[in-house]
Amino acid sequence: MYSVSSIANAIRNPRVVCEEANLLYQHGFGFRETAAHNENGVDILSEDWDNLVILDACRYDTFRDLASELPGTLTKAESKASATNLFLRANFTDEELHDTVYVTANPQLYRIENGVYDVEPIHVEFHDQIDVWQDQWHDEYRTVMPEVVTEAALDAAERYPNKRLIVHYLQPHAPYIGETGVEHLPTDYLDFWGSFNDGEIDVPLETAKQAYRENVEVVLPHVSTLLAEFDGKTVVTADHGELLGERDSPIPIRRYGHPAYANVPALLEVPWLEYETETRPDIVAEAPEQAASRGGPDSDVVRERLQDLGYAE
Template structure:
């Protein structure tokens, strides 16, 4: 067993989980903000890199501070951010989320409790699971930032009527899938459209709609071959570009460039949020991504590695110039939170989760 494998097992195993609990983590509730934007899966060095080049939503890189996140994966972050100790803050907060883990029980993630997830409308002053209505299965399967920004602006402007004084908005970018590289990702909806694939024999279920490899373009054949390889390995790396870098399937430079483009995607929309919300707007993340540090790739739960747990903290002053006028999402006051399990599961799968 090589050093990287040993390091990974230590960092992601029981020892890592124990060390993870000892980190000086800071819940977002302990910082000052009016609107807090969670940029899912954003590494600290990525944020500083984009700040150094210059972006309207960001200050200079010297003003990109950091904090230690309470988790190394989204469900773990939710479990510790929305626990019983924070109920008073949550009651005065609107949570607008694009992350489908909000409706998962997550019994399979051993570092989470059984007290928090799934979340419900009773947990917050306002609870809006934007992913339910705004998810897009197009070139990539995700929720673009625009609908989340619209909801956050509308809720913040109606905060007095809604009885809240904070808005926490959970964007899915820069987390994969990457808009600039749709061919890397295999959302479950796209696979279902393709049906059963064979090497020229009849389809496994005899359906006339099943496709044969001969009917596919070279690009589709290549995608299926990559999918088959991922499934042979247990499926863990199918939609996770960081694991594909580890496995030599993708180059680090290519993945980093696409990752950065996804961050710029959400930051472009945060420029609009800053122009339409008065108050202190914070930007941070639930976790980063390991790129081989201590043998860790991606963002496994219960991991103490700094690349995954130390995340950006940026604060800007927003000023409402009324450059847009979105309405409150339908049903934001009385959404019952019910959704089919297969819908939630397919959306998590598109983000690289099993």
């Protein structure tokens, strides 16, 4: 069940044993095969929307506190998963979405579908998939800035007026590009919360929390732009939340980031903001764009992008 490397890691870091024990208590043995997603989570594809805006790692409570000026009605929803790769699997596996265009700053789906890592493909087919991260990666901040995602989303809306549109921002996921993050958080750690969790980063928790809040603030003006420009019904949500020091159970260790399979409230509770214009588009399913003709990046490039975001191989 456990590899030699994972056992060695547990010996070096006993905290890992506590984390695994909590997961076993919550899910039972074999949970990586049987409890990959939250059965109570919202089925995003079956919901009524023309445009779905996904904020990566956005907590419901933080969004609620900072997004009060956005138009629309905000409620709390549950995500199907605590991490992006599981969210994608839970919502998109074996789906033929010829009426949908996916604009994404996150390389995870490309990684899964194109064998960058040795994992089972999801087998999802969109009318078109626009991987903004391929040519709009910000090398200094090691992320995709929200403004280029907004531009790509508006271009897609103009190009595909009769398609559902999914727009996946990276923010508020680390790296933190607000003032606090840039000035006070170290940039030489690829997995910020993992390193923070292991005690390798000497930064006050409140400083890290403020950097997270600012990453939400950074992306909200772009959400506002899409709400103003998109036609039809737009939903703003998140793939999962973020742990900012909440205690796990039954062993009450503090957790950070968004560990896979940790189906706890701070990770599963996400915003669900609905805003609708007077008219809605007529959505039509059509044969996909020829993705092969667009080519793709080298596998090493994809790995580098994922490592910049803190995803280990």
